[in-house]
Amino acid sequence: MTTGVVVILFNPDVEHVNALINAFTAPEWNIVLVDNSFERTQYSASRNVTYIHCSSNVGIAQAQNIGLKRLFDNDVEHAFLLDQDSLFSPDIAHELLRQFLQLEKEHSIAAIGPSIYCQFSECVDKGVLQKGKQVSNTLKEVKQIIASGMLISRYAFNKVGGKESKLFIDGVDHEWCWRARAKGMVIYQSLSACMPHRQGDDRVKVCGVTFKQGAPVRLYYQFRNVLILARRRYVPLYWKVRHVCAIPLRYIVNRYCFTQGKERGRFMREGIKDGFLHRTGPLGVKGKGKQR
Known part of the structure; x- marks a missing residue:
């Protein structure tokens, strides 16, 4: 089974993006890079990588839609969304995919994401007002997750619709999750898959x-x-x-x-x-x- 990975770029660290590509070189991964930078950039050559350049900067929501649509139109059933600086590994991806496949047998699941290890506070983010509802030792049900590390299915994308391009950037990931919940679907966060992440510059x-x-x-x-x-x-x-x-x-x-x-x-x-x-x-x- 092929699983997609969409990485959104904007003046990225090329070395980091190449390292991410090289980590997902196995045939089971299909990577789409959607670049909102003004100039094109060359990345590691690989058969499983598609590069799409949006020089006018269409915003993160539309860039995500472009990448997801490319994958889902080519019969990929599940896809991850990543930021250009995501510290994401195949181990994290495999665990999230395993949980998603199990959950979709029992629930109308819209998305799952990893727990987030905040690199500023150096601890796992547990939420301020919304801590979620723990449903097992490895999962909790939440109202929203961030886009970086988010795994969604073609079914959920078609049912909920794409990310709202008019918002352009901030609030895009949460809005999609809330819209999915309004349609009766569930959002999960994994307690067994954790990803380091930086939100903001400082x-x-x-x-x-x-x-x-x-x-x-x-x-x-x-x-x-x-x-x-x-x-x-x-x-x-x-x-x-x-x-x-x-x-x-x-x-x-x-x-x-x-x-x-x-x-x-x-x-x-x-x-x-x-x-x-x-x-x-x-x-x-x-x-x-x-x-x-």
Whole structure:
């Protein structure tokens, strides 16, 4: 059985991507690289690798759709989604696939992902407000998982639909999980497969509270998409309350406590404005779509 692996790229570390390709050279893997970088990049030559270049940067959601569709249209039944810096191995993949195949015999499963070992806190992330419901020694049912390491099936992709390209980047993985749950499907996180992962570029403590620090432009999508998703019925109430109420605090910290504060403030204000106006798509593109 062939299993797909979709890796989304944007100005990546070529050496790391080549190492990932080389780890999945066995015939059982079919790899699709979807590159949102402006310039094409050469990677390790391998028969099982397809390279798709999107020089206009279609966003992470559409890039994932492109990669998944390429695999599922070629009769691949299951596929992993990875970020360009994912520390993902065949051992993790095999364990997740084993669990998925067992679960889909008994449940309408939408996706499964690994436990996440946070490289900043150096411990396994157990969630702040949503810790999930443990259903066995090796599994828990959760409301959402991140895209990196996510395993989905062709059946689930067809039933739930693709990732929402209008969101462009932030909130894409969670939105898909919530939409799947609204359709009666279940999301799982493995307790027996764990993946190291970094979210954001850094962690900064302000008054004893730890904040993620990323590129200033990401704040535009984070603030905008929170306001867009908070209007939807299928989005969990705890998520709406937590993220909408955090907007003033996040604005103050990013504007006055982080570097590039003025630039961060500009992106946050633009994101808040476009969130209220239901504007979607990439920042700065004329005729951005309006969320209905």
